[in-house]
Amino acid sequence: MASEAHAHGQAETLALREQFDTADQQKDASTLGMWIFLITEVMFFGGMFAAYTIYRATYPTVFAIASTSLNVTVGAINTCVLLLSSFTMVMAVRAGQLGQRRLIVIFLILTLLFGFTFLGVKAYEWTEKYEEHHMPGQAAFHLEGTPLQGPAKLFFSLYFAMTGLHALHMVVGVGILTWLILETRKGQYSAEYFTPIDISGLYWHFVDIIWIFLFPLLYLIDRHLPK
Amino acid sequence: MSTAVLTEREHYLNNGYSLKSWLLTKDHKRIAVLYFITISVFFLIGGIFASLIRAELATPAGDLVSSETYNKLFTMHGVIMVFFFLIPSVPATMGNFFLPMMIGARDLAFPRINLLSWYLLIVGGAFAIFAMVAGGVDTGWTFYTPYSTTYSNTYVIATALGIFVAGFSSILTGLNFIVTVHRMRAPGMTWFRMPLFVWSNYATGVIQVLGTPVIAVTLVLVFCERVFHIGIFDPQLGGDPVLFQHLFWFYSHPAVYIMVLPGMGVISELVSTFARKPVFGYPFVAFASVGIAVIGFLVWGHHLFVSGQSVYAGLVFSFLSYFVAIPSAIKVFNWTATLYKGSISYATPMLYAFGFIGLFTIGGLTGLFVAALGMDVHVTDTYFVIAHFHYVMVGGTVMAYMGGLHYWWPKMTGRMYPEGWAKLSALFVFTGFNLTFFPQFILGYLGMPRRYHAYPAEFQVLHVASSLGATVLALGYVMPAIYLAWSLKYGPVAGANPWGASGLEWQTPSPPPTHNFEEIPVVTQEAYDYSRVREEIEVG
Numbered sequence: 185m186a187s188e189a190h191a192h193g194q195a196e197t198l199a200l201r202e203q204f205d206t207a208d209q210q211k212d213a214s215t216l217g218m219w220i221f222l223i224t225e226v227m228f229f230g231g232m233f234a235a236y237t238i239y240r241a242t243y244p245t246v247f248a249i250a251s252t253s254l255n256v257t258v259g260a261i262n263t264c265v266l267l268l269s270s271f272t273m274v275m276a277v278r279a280g281q282l283g284q285r286r287l288i289v290i291f292l293i294l295t296l297l298f299g300f301t302f303l304g305v306k307a308y309e310w311t312e313k314y315e316e317h318h319m320p321g322q323a324a325f326h327l328e329g330t331p332l333q334g335p336a337k338l339f340f341s342l343y344f345a346m347t348g349l350h351a352l353h354m355v356v357g358v359g360i361l362t363w364l365i366l367e368t369r370k371g372q373y374s375a376e377y378f379t380p381i382d383i384s385g386l387y388w389h390f391v392d393i394i395w396i397f398l399f400p401l402l403y404l405i406d407r408h409l410p411k
Numbered sequence: 412m413s414t415a416v417l418t419e420r421e422h423y424l425n426n427g428y429s430l431k432s433w434l435l436t437k438d439h440k441r442i443a444v445l446y447f448i449t450i451s452v453f454f455l456i457g458g459i460f461a462s463l464i465r466a467e468l469a470t471p472a473g474d475l476v477s478s479e480t481y482n483k484l485f486t487m488h489g490v491i492m493v494f495f496f497l498i499p500s501v502p503a504t505m506g507n508f509f510l511p512m513m514i515g516a517r518d519l520a521f522p523r524i525n526l527l528s529w530y531l532l533i534v535g536g537a538f539a540i541f542a543m544v545a546g547g548v549d550t551g552w553t554f555y556t557p558y559s560t561t562y563s564n565t566y567v568i569a570t571a572l573g574i575f576v577a578g579f580s581s582i583l584t585g586l587n588f589i590v591t592v593h594r595m596r597a598p599g600m601t602w603f604r605m606p607l608f609v610w611s612n613y614a615t616g617v618i619q620v621l622g623t624p625v626i627a628v629t630l631v632l633v634f635c636e637r638v639f640h641i642g643i644f645d646p647q648l649g650g651d652p653v654l655f656q657h658l659f660w661f662y663s664h665p666a667v668y669i670m671v672l673p674g675m676g677v678i679s680e681l682v683s684t685f686a687r688k689p690v691f692g693y694p695f696v697a698f699a700s701v702g703i704a705v706i707g708f709l710v711w712g713h714h715l716f717v718s719g720q721s722v723y724a725g726l727v728f729s730f731l732s733y734f735v736a737i738p739s740a741i742k743v744f745n746w747t748a749t750l751y752k753g754s755i756s757y758a759t760p761m762l763y764a765f766g767f768i769g770l771f772t773i774g775g776l777t778g779l780f781v782a783a784l785g786m787d788v789h790v791t792d793t794y795f796v797i798a799h800f801h802y803v804m805v806g807g808t809v810m811a812y813m814g815g816l817h818y819w820w821p822k823m824t825g826r827m828y829p830e831g832w833a834k835l836s837a838l839f840v841f842t843g844f845n846l847t848f849f850p851q852f853i854l855g856y857l858g859m860p861r862r863y864h865a866y867p868a869e870f871q872v873l874h875v876a877s878s879l880g881a882t883v884l885a886l887g888y889v890m891p892a893i894y895l896a897w898s899l900k901y902g903p904v905a906g907a908n909p910w911g912a913s914g915l916e917w918q919t920p921s922p923p924p925t926h927n928f929e930e931i932p933v934v935t936q937e938a939y940d941y942s943r944v945r946e947e948i949e950v951g
Binding site for chain 1: 519587
């Protein structure tokens with residue numbers, strides 16, 4: 185009798201759209217669509233990584249000096265926060281597979297909290313940079329330890345562009361998570377249909393991975409240079 | 412099929428008449444019509460800018476407009492035509508309408524995203540038009556730094572935002588096409604049974620998805636440089652303006668393949684239908700599309716031969732640019748071979764197809780001139796490049812667009828266009844086009860630089876010829892606007908398959924029902940199988 189109610193619920197929440205023949209076809213299409221979208225994101229960030237690579241190769245010393253002005257401890261903490269958020273996201277997807285709605289909501293809320301923590305810490309770091317006159321737009325811009333203030337500005341231009349666009353992606357992710365929580369609470373998802381959670385998870389991990397590249401490239405580049 | 416049946420039957424056009432039923436539609440066919448109306452308006456706006464440019468160039472003195480206004484005219488002509496007409500042209504209209512039908516699907520994989528992508532084009536277009544109305548933009552459609560980031564005091568930000576947003580429209584269309592081709596094909600529709608139009612739109616989708624994000628981030632950086640005064644491309648900080656050129660052309664060269672590949676797909680359909688033969692060497696033509704999409708990403712450096720790029724990079728880019736001509740040539744040869752011993756009829760779409768093959772060949776071959784390192788130094792930034800580009804884009808893409816429009820018009824509207832008028836306008840387009848752009852090859856070779864509103868008196872004859880040609884060309888575009896509109900009400904009623912064509916889109920009534928097919932077809936034959944069509948016509 186429980187399984188009958190379950191089967192009934194499945195028909196209601198499966199949400200098979202009219203252009204598809206089967207639920208599998210629909211899930212495959214959505215997943216493929218998200219992967220292709222993530223490829224476009226790789227290309228999007230790729231443009232900035234290309235700019236970064238060229239300028240770092242041109243001005244290695246200035247980039248290393250500028251890098252030391254970033255707060256490695258805070259950056260490392262933020263990296264851990266994001267990794268934890270990816271873990272809770274996976275757990276939310278797992279709960280989706282098992283159709284445990286209460287757990288989905290709990291894990292999504294945890295992911296959301298980690299996301300907010302990351303953004304809060306990031307805002308703190310940016311404020312710090314502003315107070316240290318390290319924002320390229322500031323008239324009083326100055327970086328200690330190098331006469332080449334131009335390339336130093338290049339570093340911070342890249343720093344703010346890359347972390348800024350990354351944070352913008354986090355904000356979008358936070359929006360998606362909020363929407364997912366509301367939908368789950370409405371009872372939209374079950375073990376048969378949780379594609380939105382699944383593919384939002386892909387997006388969240390992607391944004392996480394971008395940071396995994398940004399952290400060493402921006403914070404840790406002086407480690408191999410002689411002090 | 413009698414008129415009575417046509418008027419009674421429910422199809423995508425009479426399935427709701429309210430504004431809402433159009434603006435919130437998820438039907439790929441209605442979205443295609445929305446796109447068609449939108450890009451027709453953009454084509455008109457871009458055309459008006461072009462007319463003003465040609466009017467100014469009728470005399471050697473810069474007398475009609477100031478040089479500042481002229482800078483804005485050619486910039487806005489380029490921006491509108493490239494980003495708001497050519498990029499969406501064939502895929503967003505005919506691709507949207509026919510790609511699902513050709514593979515036997517009820518719709519694209521993501522109908523809501525399809526609608527969203529139309530709205531994004533509208534929003535992007537609104538930004539661009541705002542920039543024009545507010546005072547224009549004068550950087551050239553290429554937005555080269557540091558002029559665009561530091562010195563231009565025109566509406567660069569609004570225009571860049573417009574292109575950025577319209578870019579997402581293009582990305583989403585490409586994404587939708589790729590997923591649809593992978594996941595929505597009817598039973599029996601294998602990859603090598605797909606019409607070549609589908610192949611070329613698939614290849615286009617790959618370029619849209621891989622290339623467009625790069626121009627998006629580049630414009631974001633230009634935007635940030637103007638608004639937040641960061642300095643990625645600023646030479647005063649030690650930044651490199653040429654980096655902008657690399658990032659810009661990494662998208663914008665593949666983008667010309669976004670513009671021409673779907674047109675090539677149209678030509679494959681037209682040549683086969685009106686020669687009544689399968690396209691010669693089908694797999695080669697299919698893989699040529701994919702080949703162009705891949706190699707097209709490796710040639711952008713040929714736009715930087717005189718920008719201080721290293722000689723070795725120039726050599727490699729020159730070689731690869733020659734290399735990308737091979738798949739294009741395969742297509743031209745295979746279309747020609749398809750005609751051999753074909754039963755050719757000279758309906759209007761076929762006239763455009765012939766026009767395409769001839770003009771694209773000239774455009775392609777002159778592309779080899781400018782891909783040669785030495786020759787390019789001589790003709791860089793001259794009218795030779797302008798003529799080359801317009802032979803491919805207008806002589807190629809717009810010809811294919813017009814051909815496809817006439818070919819599928821009966822399917823889209825249920826009415827035939829008037830053949831006599833259509834042939835006359837095709838003749839106007841062809842002669843007008845050649846008269847406009849052939850003199851520009853000579854002008855460029857003689858040293859007439861692009862983007863100047865005044866020129867030495869000895870160039871006047873050729874410039875006047877070009878402006879005259881533009882008038883004829885404009886007439887050739889105005890005529891279809893009138894007779895196609897006329898045909899909506901007064902054109903002869905078209906049957907399901909007026910051309911005796913072989914694609915699945917012709918096996919459903921005209922105009923098609925909302926779900927395209929009464930029953931999802933099961934495909935058992937290769938593409939372009941005319942023996943079956945003959946049977947159908949003989950029996951029916």
